[in-house]
Amino acid sequence: METLHIHTEKLTTKHFIWIAIIFTTLTFALLSYFNTQLPIISLLMIAISFGCILLFTATFFNPSTMSFTLTFMHCQFHSHYGGWSTTWHNIQHIGNVTLSSDGWHLPLPWIGIRLKSYDDFIRTICPRVASRILLEQRILLVMELKHSAHPTHQLENILFDDDPFITSSGEQFQGLQAMLANRMRYNRELLGFDFFIADDVLDRPVNDFIGLLRRYKAAA
Known part of the structure; x- marks a missing residue:
């Protein structure tokens, strides 16, 4: 049998759940704060951008091990x-x-x-x-x-x-x-x-x- 090195992703389901919770909380916070100043679509785009940045950061700093x-x-x-x-x-x-x-x-x-x-x-x-x-x-x-x-x-x-x-x-x-x-x-x-x-x-x-x-x- 050949030597096999097995790598496991550090970013587990638990981490994705926390990212989802933070993303949802951030979205509601933005909607509440900017409700009368920005259209809904703009708020959602801002929230999605923050979520993508958060996910990218978590993935970047959690490489497979x-x-x-x-x-x-x-x-x-x-x-x-x-x-x-x-x-x-x-x-x-x-x-x-x-x-x-x-x-x-x-x-x-x-x-x-x-x-x-x-x-x-x-x-x-x-x-x-x-x-x-x-x-x-x-x-x-x-x-x-x-x-x-x-x-x-x-x-x-x-x-x-x-x-x-x-x-x-x-x-x-x-x-x-x-x-x-x-x-x-x-x-x-x-x-x-x-x-x-x-x-x-x-x-x-x-x-x-x-x-x-x-x-x-x-x-x-």
């Missing part, structure tokens, strides 16, 4: 605060994340990754990325426990468990590394995966990206 590098050997995540990497041979399973509720499995906008061994992943992950995983992916554990009829853990006990973690090879992690390893252990127990990839860092729909990752893994 590389979020993943896929090679025949490994999958690597990039961000402005650091990244993580794992070989395809260390990935056990890639799949959709679902939430069980009343016998139904509700798909969530996340990709789940299950590893064979935590050692290299925990040892090499950027500390800032580890912190963000702990903060940003906790919502999945929260939802799973809230929808569970018979929860096996107390939420406050597992979100930031920093007990020393000993891997299958005997290596011991402490501090932030132990906290991430423990979180991955709880994720696996409750959700079936060790960590997750949100859809807002992807360049295509979740299922398409899962298919892409699986093809690289199969070819490794």
